[in-house]
Amino acid sequence: MADIIIVFRNIEEARSIRADFIRWGFSPPAVTSSGLRALSLAAGFKKGLIVCGYRAADISWTEIAENMPAGFSMLLLAREALLAEARERGISCFSIPVKNEDLRQEARRLLTAKRRGNTRKNDRTGRSVKDNEVVARAKEILMEKKHMKEPEAHRYLQKTAMDTGSSMVETAGMVLELFGP
Numbered sequence: 175m176a177d178i179i180i181v182f183r184n185i186e187e188a189r190s191i192r193a194d195f196i197r198w199g200f201s202p203p204a205v206t207s208s209g210l211r212a213l214s215l216a217a218g219f220k221k222g223l224i225v226c227g228y229r230a231a232d233i234s235w236t237e238i239a240e241n242m243p244a245g246f247s248m249l250l251l252a253r254e255a256l257l258a259e260a261r262e263r264g265i266s267c268f269s270i271p272v273k274n275e276d277l278r279q280e281a282r283r284l285l286t287a288k289r290r291g292n293t294r295k296n297d298r299t300g301r302s303v304k305d306n307e308v309v310a311r312a313k314e315i316l317m318e319k320k321h322m323k324e325p326e327a328h329r330y331l332q333k334t335a336m337d338t339g340s341s342m343v344e345t346a347g348m349v350l351e352l353f354g355p
Contacts, residue, residue, distance in 0.1 A: 177222040178203035178281070181212040181230050181238070191225060191251075191277075198278045209233035210314045210324065213241050217307050221245030223284050228252035232317070233324045239265060241310045244303045247284040249277075305343040312346035315353045 178195060180203050182188040188205045195203050204215050209230035216224060224246055226235050236259070239248050250260045250267035260267040266280055309331065316327035335345040 177201065177216075177219045178225065178285075179212045179215050179222065180205050180225045181207065181209055182227040183207055183229055183231050184227075187227070194274060194277070195225075195281070198281075200281070207231040209235075209238045210310060210317065212238060213307070213310045214314060216243050216246050217311075219243070219245070221285075223247050223249060223281060225249045225251065225281070228256050235260070235265075237324070239263065241306045242303075243307065247287065249280060249284060251277075308343055308350065309346040312349040315349060319353050 178200055180188045180191050180195070182191070185205065185207045188207065192203050192205050203225070204212075206212050206215070207230060209226070209232055212224055212226070212230070216222060222245065224238060224242055226238060226248065228235055228250070230238065235248070235250050235252075242248065248265050250257070250265055251270050251272055252260075252267065254269040257267045257269060266284060268276060268280070312331060313324060313327040316322045316330060317324060320327075322330065331342050331345050331349070335342045338345065340348075
């Protein structure tokens with residue numbers, strides 16, 4: 175099953191886009207203002223699409239793209255001046271405002287495109303998608319339980335990994351064991 179997750183800092187904007195997707199016949203998309211929440215939701219599906227703006231309430235589109243599961247594609251909606259990096263990375267994107275028909279067609283194309291397997295490595299970190307999910311979930315827990323912002327949680331994991339001589343994934347696993355549900 176494919177699913178759609180819409181993540182924008184402005185939740186009303188996300189809800190408006192959700193209404194468009196429902197009108198076009200897609201199953202009701204999940205809506206959030208949190209990029210980390212979007213990643214957490216995506217981890218529960220085999221494939222899907224994350225439709226997002228340049229920045230969520232907590233993290234940027236680049237962090238979402240780097241940590242989304244292998245079966246997911248991204249559709250970025252932002253001002254034209256902000257789209258160069260996304261295009262360089264091969265991320266599907268549109269300058270806002272976007273025509274509804276263009277958005278609908280691109281969403282359908284991305285949802286039906288052939289998906290890569292779950293063993294792919296993240297280009298930048300060299301970690302598997304599964305490992306990136308562990309790191310993302312650990313950051314989310316640190317943000318919730320320790321009231322850290324995402325960059326603080328990331329630096330905490332990095333520093334702790336360096337101090338203990340372990341990998342960031344091992345450190346994230348320890349955070350999950352200590353603070354996880």
